[in-house]
Amino acid sequence: MRELQEVRKIDREATKFELKSFIPAMQAISAKDSRYRVSFVTFISKRPPTELFNEWSPDGFSQKTQEHVDFSLVNLRRIIKRADIEDGQREIQGKFIVFGNQKAGVWTALTSDDADFFNTGLVRFLELYRPEVSRVYASTDEMRKIFDILSQDLRTEVAVQKAVLYSHLEEGEVTFRKGLYRRLFAFAEAEDDYVDKVEFKLIGNRETLLHAFLARDATFYYYAGRAGLIFSKIVPLVVEVATRKGRLFSNRARPRGEAVLNPIQIEYEKDVLMSPGDNLRLVRALAKLDRGAVTVYHLNPYVHVSLVDFVDGSSFNIYSGESDKILIVPNFNCTVHSLMRIHEQINRDFQEGSLKESAPHDLTLEDFIGA
Amino acid sequence: MAPEQAAAAFRECRRNLIDSFTTYDQVVDIVSCWQALLSHGYPQELTYFDRYPELGPKVLTPDFSALFMRRYGIIFEVKRTFPRELVAIKKELAQLLSYDVSIPFKANSEGELVSPETHDIVLIISPDVSSQVSTKIRELIQGGDLHFDRNPIIVEYFFEGSGRVSSYVFRKFPGYNGSFRDLSLPHDRRLEIIMGEQAKPFRVSVSQFMPTKLKEVLCNDQPPPLYLAVYLWNNVFYNFLTTDQRDMWRQGYPTKILPINIELSALVAGLKRDYLPLARIRQAAVRESLSFLVEAALAEYLGEDRWRVGYSNRTMLLGTRRFGEPGEGEHDTIRESAGMLAERYCRTRLGAQADEAVVPRTKKGRQSTLEDQA
Numbered sequence: 006m007r008e009l010q011e012v013r014k015i016d017r018e019a020t021k022f023e024l025k026s027f028i029p030a031m032q033a034i035s036a037k038d039s040r041y042r043v044s045f046v047t048f049i050s051k052r053p054p055t056e057l058f059n060e061w062s063p064d065g066f067s068q069k070t071q072e073h074v075d076f077s078l079v080n081l082r083r084i085i086k087r088a089d090i091e092d093g094q095r096e097i098q099g100k101f102i103v104f105g106n107q108k109a110g111v112w113t114a115l116t117s118d119d120a121d122f123f124n125t126g127l128v129r130f131l132e133l134y135r136p137e138v139s140r141v142y143a144s145t146d147e148m149r150k151i152f153d154i155l156s157q158d159l160r161t162e163v164a165v166q167k168a169v170l171y172s173h174l175e176e177g178e179v180t181f182r183k184g185l186y187r188r189l190f191a192f193a194e195a196e197d198d199y200v201d202k203v204e205f206k207l208i209g210n211r212e213t214l215l216h217a218f219l220a221r222d223a224t225f226y227y228y229a230g231r232a233g234l235i236f237s238k239i240v241p242l243v244v245e246v247a248t249r250k251g252r253l254f255s256n257r258a259r260p261r262g263e264a265v266l267n268p269i270q271i272e273y274e275k276d277v278l279m280s281p282g283d284n285l286r287l288v289r290a291l292a293k294l295d296r297g298a299v300t301v302y303h304l305n306p307y308v309h310v311s312l313v314d315f316v317d318g319s320s321f322n323i324y325s326g327e328s329d330k331i332l333i334v335p336n337f338n339c340t341v342h343s344l345m346r347i348h349e350q351i352n353r354d355f356q357e358g359s360l361k362e363s364a365p366h367d368l369t370l371e372d373f374i375g376a
Numbered sequence: 377m378a379p380e381q382a383a384a385a386f387r388e389c390r391r392n393l394i395d396s397f398t399t400y401d402q403v404v405d406i407v408s409c410w411q412a413l414l415s416h417g418y419p420q421e422l423t424y425f426d427r428y429p430e431l432g433p434k435v436l437t438p439d440f441s442a443l444f445m446r447r448y449g450i451i452f453e454v455k456r457t458f459p460r461e462l463v464a465i466k467k468e469l470a471q472l473l474s475y476d477v478s479i480p481f482k483a484n485s486e487g488e489l490v491s492p493e494t495h496d497i498v499l500i501i502s503p504d505v506s507s508q509v510s511t512k513i514r515e516l517i518q519g520g521d522l523h524f525d526r527n528p529i530i531v532e533y534f535f536e537g538s539g540r541v542s543s544y545v546f547r548k549f550p551g552y553n554g555s556f557r558d559l560s561l562p563h564d565r566r567l568e569i570i571m572g573e574q575a576k577p578f579r580v581s582v583s584q585f586m587p588t589k590l591k592e593v594l595c596n597d598q599p600p601p602l603y604l605a606v607y608l609w610n611n612v613f614y615n616f617l618t619t620d621q622r623d624m625w626r627q628g629y630p631t632k633i634l635p636i637n638i639e640l641s642a643l644v645a646g647l648k649r650d651y652l653p654l655a656r657i658r659q660a661a662v663r664e665s666l667s668f669l670v671e672a673a674l675a676e677y678l679g680e681d682r683w684r685v686g687y688s689n690r691t692m693l694l695g696t697r698r699f700g701e702p703g704e705g706e707h708d709t710i711r712e713s714a715g716m717l718a719e720r721y722c723r724t725r726l727g728a729q730a731d732e733a734v735v736p737r738t739k740k741g742r743q744s745t746l747e748d749q750a
Contacts, residue, residue: 064627135626261650264591276540288710296689300606300713302401306537307582311610315625315689318614322590326582328540334590336611368584370417374570375545375579
């Protein structure tokens with residue numbers, strides 16, 4: 006991470022630094038190097054991640070952590086051994102910073118080392134701490150709201166440079182090129198696509214304030230412009246999505262020995278489960294969950310499946326008896342990591358809806374008497 | 377056995393297993409509907425809803441029963457099919473007749489027993505057979521071959537799923553039928569007034585009965601081995617893994633088969649304590665499910681009610697299950713666990729000759745069995 010050298014130049018005696026001291030360094034480097042990129046990933050972890058890192062390291066990884074004023078600096082090394090690699094192995098090495106809020110249990114890691122280190126090193130490293138560490142996924146609507154706030158608060162226009170969308174129904178990506186973000190999201194809605202990644206510029210007074218990138222898996226990049234906006238705006242907005250979902254997905258397991266259910270409801274603005282084909286599509290979407298297995302109790306006319314996530318043994322009953330709702334009812338094992346994965350699976354391969362806590366409502370005899 | 381015969385035997389074996397699974401699940405639905413309806417609809421009047429009744433000195437086990445105001449009871453029997461031959465019909469009716477005696481009902485979860493002043497006997501059946509059953513009962517009663525002191529009442533059930541909200545509908549059969557003698561209930565809340573006089577059905581939507589179903593899971597019938605095996609596989613076995621075994625899956629060997637040692641008494645105690653605290657779990661049912669897993673080559677019997685289960689994430693290897701009406705050209709196939717267990721069971725039981733009993737191949741090769749890990 007080149008910024009470290011810049012930061013050290015400012016105060017050669019200092020041994021501990023503040024996160025904000027990286028902002029001018031990032032800006033300075035980006036002004037000189039058009040290929041510069043700082044990659045961020047926001048994730049959920051109840052425990053401070055460095056506590057986890059220092060407890061154990063996944064196979065092939067080693068790390069050393071250094072504490073600073075408001076962040077930790079992690080030197081990460083990964084050795085990948087594979088027969089199809091020249092010399093049988095390759096090494097990935099780099100540094101990343103991790104900071105966050107222990108109370109919310111939401112953290113952000115960043116690195117300006119290359120994309121290979123970010124994807125194959127840092128992100129993979131974090132993912133191997135599952136289920137204690139959970140990735141975060143934003144829906145298309147949550148992404149749009151982030152851009153709404155950026156646009157309103159900064160009085161800027163969000164100009165999309167390029168965006169990648171996917172259809173819920175068909176294979177293959179859809180590319181959206183140049184346009185205002187409202188057009189992108191209107192396009193997504195019209196085509197019934199979900200937005201996956203957006204490269205954008207914040208433009209105010211005909212000046213580019215920030216050139217950045219945001220993906221639904223809570224990764225985002227800084228390319229150029231006012232780096233402070235990443236920390237003051239983008240990070241808090243992504244953290245807010247993570248905090249909200251983390252809170253909703255926490256403590257959902259059914260207590261053993263008790264007849265207590267803690268369901269989560271996905272609500273849709275339109276009727277998405279009106280035909281046997283819709284039901285089948287939902288079940289097929291769930292059946293595609295990596296390392297998951299479904300059991301179909303009912304397929305028609307109503308859907309009821311049981312789903313096990315073999316990553317951590319979380320299991321769920323998922324059902325729908327109304328055309329605009331899906332209920333996810335966790336069983337005795339349930340992690341934030343698993344709920345996050347399942348919700349994202351439904352969002353991607355079936356349909357995006359809004360999440361709600363499912364509150365039981367009092368029923369009376371009249372509710373059961375039909376005409 | 378010729379390959380065609382073996383394939384046919386395999387298909388029949390699989391179909392029977394899946395039928396037992398879906399039939400049982402539908403009874404669980406129906407019981408859950410009535411439990412939700414009576415618990416929420418009659419909170420003041422319902423003394424106790426007994427999901428697992430064992431009534432009287434003869435330990436009669438109807439599908440469920442309900443006691444109202446400590447004075448009126450209903451015994452419910454659910455039949456998805458009903459025979460057409462007289463002898464078989466009489467056998468079914470004999471079961472209903474066995475309930476036609478003064479029986480103490482459970483009045484609370486502590487087991488207090490109360491003999492109501494009267495009770496009726498409700499037969500919940502499909503509209504496909506309700507008319508035929510009604511006619512037969514009338515003939516037998518009028519011919520003097522059948523006599524009930526308590527009223528047998530036919531209630532039809534069907535599922536209505538064409539609208540935005542899917543519901544089970546329960547309707548008192550409008551032809552020859554008995555009456556609810558539920559005079560102890562407030563007049564406008566009497567089942568006889570609502571379902572009989574006003575001819576209104578009860579509708580119980582999926583969202584109304586599902587919480588009850590998910591809490592209870594089982595009903596008074598012994599669950600088929602496949603049904604309980606799926607429950608154990610999905611909800612219970614993971615918790616028998618050691619920390620090291622769990623780490624192995626988490627860290628990158630997601631399909632590795634992990635042995636779990638099970639002792640029947642400990643498993644049953646755990647089910648009663650932690651997983652199905654409201655249900656009546658019979659040891660015999662759990663034993664049968666574990667034996668089913670042995671026949672499916674997913675467990676081995678160690679003797680003295682102990683088993684070793686080869687637990688694994690078989691996502692990549694799941695059997696397909698067909699959905700749709702028989703005879704339709706196209707079936708919707710889904711890779712899912714009940715299908716996987718059924719196929720493995722039938723394949724192992726019938727041997728390798730069955731044409732459809734080919735082990736699905738994956739990128740990692742042939743599906744491994746317990747023996748492969750040794």
